[in-house]
Amino acid sequence: MTTTPHEVDLIERSASALASPRQWFGMSGHLVTGECVALHVEAAARLMERENWDPQMYAPFSGRHIRDALESARLDGAGDADTQYVARTVMEALLRTYTGAPYVDYEVWSEHSSRTLAEVLTLLRTTAEAARRHGPALARPVPPLTPGGGI
Structure with a gap:
């Protein structure tokens, strides 16, 4: 994957939002590495590209979008x-x-009628690169819960 100067600029302009350690915790409470996020997103991009999941060809909730x-x-x-x-x-x-909007839901963005497969793939590949650049290199293990130890 080659990151364009425009994508690198977007990543760097997003750096402050990506710098927060809270950004990198999953819903289970585990810290996630940037590399793990990148691998997941790249696998999704390969699938969409291989199967030609063009958002303009598929309706929302068709089973052919980023989510x-x-x-x-x-x-x-x-x-x-x-x-x-x-x-x-x-x-x-x-x-x-990128949009300057205070909130963007990636699912709604990806399903917008104007969205193209090229735009979706660019977002996924830029996300992978951003995760590698700004995500944690090592995940900190969560200590096990012990009886009587409390939460």
């Missing part, structure tokens, strides 16, 4: 619920920076 590709990649072992959740937050940070 579906991320879910398929997760089920194939390319990631888990945590990497999928963190991928969402990274994509949305990038999209907020």
Whole structure:
């Protein structure tokens, strides 16, 4: 994957949103590495490209959009619920920076009638690169719960 200067600029303009350690925790409470997020997102991009999941050809909720590709990649072992959740937050940070909007839902963005497969693939590949550049290199293990130890 080659990152264009425009994509690198977007990543760097999004750096402050991606710098927060909270950004990199999954829904299970585990810290997720940038590399794990990148691998999950890249697997989703490969699927969409290989199967030509062009958003202009498929209606919302058709099973052929980013959320579906991320879910398929997760089920194939390319990631888990945590990497999928963190991928969402990274994509949305990038999209907020790109659009200037205070909130962007990546699912709604990807299903917009004007969206192209090229735009979707660019977002996924930029997300992977942003995760590698700004995500944690090592995940900190969560200590096990012990009886009587409390939460």
